[in-house]
Amino acid sequence: MSVTPAPRRLLVVDPCDDCYALLPGLRAAGWEVDSCALESVGDRSCDVGLLRLQPYHLERPEAVKELIGRSGTEWIAVLSQDVLRLQNVGDFVCEWFFDFHTLPFDVARVQVTLGRAFGMARLRGKGYTQVDEPEHELLGDSRPIRELRKLLSKLAPTESPVLIRGDSGTGKELVAKTLHRQSQRHAKPFVAINCGAIPEHLIQSELFGHEKGAFTGAHQRKIGRIEAANGGTLFLDEIGDLPMELQANLLRFLQEKQIERVGGSQPIPVDVRVLAATHVDLEAAVAKGAFREDLYYRLNVLQVVTAPLRERHGDIAMLANHFSRFYSQETGRRPRSFSDDALVAMGEHAWPGNVRELANRVRRGLVLAEGRQIEAADLGLQGVQAISPPMATLEDYKQRAERQALCDVLNRHSDNMSVAARVLGISRPTFYRLLHKHQIR
Template identity: 90%
Template sequence: MIESPALRSLLVVDPCDDCHRLLPGLKAAGWAVDSSTLAAVGERTCDVGLLRLQPFHLERPEAVKELITRSGTEWIAVLSPEVLLLQNVGDFVCEWFFDFHTLPFDVSRVQVTLGRAFGMARLRGKGATQVHDSAHELLGDSRPIRELRKLLAKLAPTESPILIRGDSGTGKELVAKTLHRQSQRHAKPFVAINCGAIPEHLIQSELFGHEKGAFTGAHQRKVGRIEAAHGGTLFLDEIGDLPMELQANLLRFLQEKHIERVGGCQPIPVDVRVLAATHVDLEAAIEKGLFREDLYYRLNVLQVLTAPLRDRHGDIGMLANHFSRFYSQEIGRRPRSFSDDALDAMGKHGWPGNVRELANRVRRGLVLAEGRQIEADDLGLQGRQAIALPMATLEDYKHRAERQALCDVLNRHSDNMSLAARVLGVSRPTFYRLLHKHQIR
């Protein structure tokens, strides 16, 4: 017995009489149609949405924006001739809707538009804008990120201190949160302290707390960050910036497992798992007398190294799309994809600011983009008209072109190595040999 193909679902919001007359034909064409008012949509899902846009929607657009963002699919606006004349309706429709139709309907054109919208929704992946869970995950499929996830799974269940090292912007705090989330302490507090961001005269009180009257302005007892992390995880970010005096106090806490508040004399036992992070060379700091060697060995029981973005070939496109979805909610615009020129520019960029720089550039691109895609210029990057490289030997050019081709195809097809090999016109074994030759992935 051959099963009939699954119906395509269409949700019609605030339907008009013309919309109702359209529905029998759509049902006959294979659409499962549901209708609702905007206020009663709730958690209904659909493959494609049709919304009768009215003046009050334009006056209070937040509900429409929330519906379109939450559904993660393509929407088509239905406009009466009167609404079409309203100020800013064109900008609003172009920003938030896949297409629009004016009343009365051209039935054949509506069916074509619905089919195109359905195809686009499936191509983008329905529900792609649901980014809440992935906001706290280590995203990527490159070799460095796969190896990092495997290492964190081994280290998370232990109670040993861990030193997280890597360049600025490579996600050291995200690594710390992942370790906490996968540990037995996950239900307890995760307390992060940026040792370089707290004024030096306040660090003692911030870390260890103080008693009432301990100093001028101490009008009441304050629990410090270390004590607040009791039972959970204490993350000391930029530990290399901690003043020498505080390094001694921290070392004493790590050895004795208790603290004393400023102005107090009673030892307070504190049970925390300590994670520390730095982008500076602690060994060089020790030689210069800027960091205590005994504290270094207390913190560096286990070590994690975060890779710079330039070494995570194939992850840039995935991360860029993630940030496009994530920041679109903050900026109030629909998520945008990236043009081929923008993808090429991102693949060639060195990313000195790593993932943090990528996030900021995508944020900028969402604000500046005028079309449906983010262009290289929107990101502040040079497109195909980049400045010419200095002359080199023919072999250098071949080597550079071969490596760039590998990086470009990984930016687009990192999840399918067979397809990546076919795009380059080589066999899969040859593709892997080239990756090894250029030390990629």
């Protein structure tokens, strides 16, 4: 049984007479063609875009940048001889377009360029997930992140406190926001406080609030973070840094469900769900007397552990592409994909700073990249060509090559294990056995 290939959609923006003359041949070659003015693009989607670049586009480039940035595909500029002579047109085209064509068209070359652009758009799309609110999403498809999402869906509807544990940069606050967003309290406030970032002499007032005249400088009543979260969720980040005196006050609040503002004597009932996070070993802190044991058991009713990025190999390329799109708006540059060398370097890196480090490196790479792709050096990572490991046994080299092959194929095909196994020329059971052997995913 033959399978009809999916149509290749081409959107032609601000077409000219030469563009219209080109369209019948493109339709005959299998392209599904639509055309419109730039201001009428709206939500039209396409696999490849063709835009006739005109002088007013260069004078007010924001509309073109916004179109290319949000479309998630490759665009080809069409240039007349007059536009070619304009200042800075070369830099603009190199930055924002996959390729360009001058008028009149070389039809054969156009066909080739469109095919290449279609292939590149598909490759870029493999690692990209559209997210409207990235700060509220736990992105990834590796086993640790899938299991985490499944666990959160079970814990979110409950009212019990949750202790979120994990290394710095692994997304503990994202976990807290996800629990709140999926809970019955989602329409009420989510209030976060970093217990390690507030000076010790201010933290009691920040948490519990104060009455007017409670201390020097207290010129008016202040509502504390706990009271501000009434009806919603209170997230206490780095709870291990909370001073012992405040630990006692927090414990009293958890037991009695009411607070007293600093300088006040009237108890105030507060209904919140408490989530706490820490990257330190609270059990060790309890043993040393640096953290109250009774508070530990109050907070540690349910527990979530976030996995470090080094254990989420299949997610690295997808997250990197997501951050490339997200930060391209900030840097004013076109979203860029990553070279094979950069993907390998990211797969080899230990990521001590976890997802936060990955986001910062991609942000840096977008600024420094000079070509169409972000290279390992742009990320501040050492490419495979620059790595000279010490000599090892033949078996060591075999093991290293086997693990590298698994990491490489996961970076490209994390969404389809059958394809990943087929690329390596092995069966799916063998592929899973090797993943387990090398402790990947």
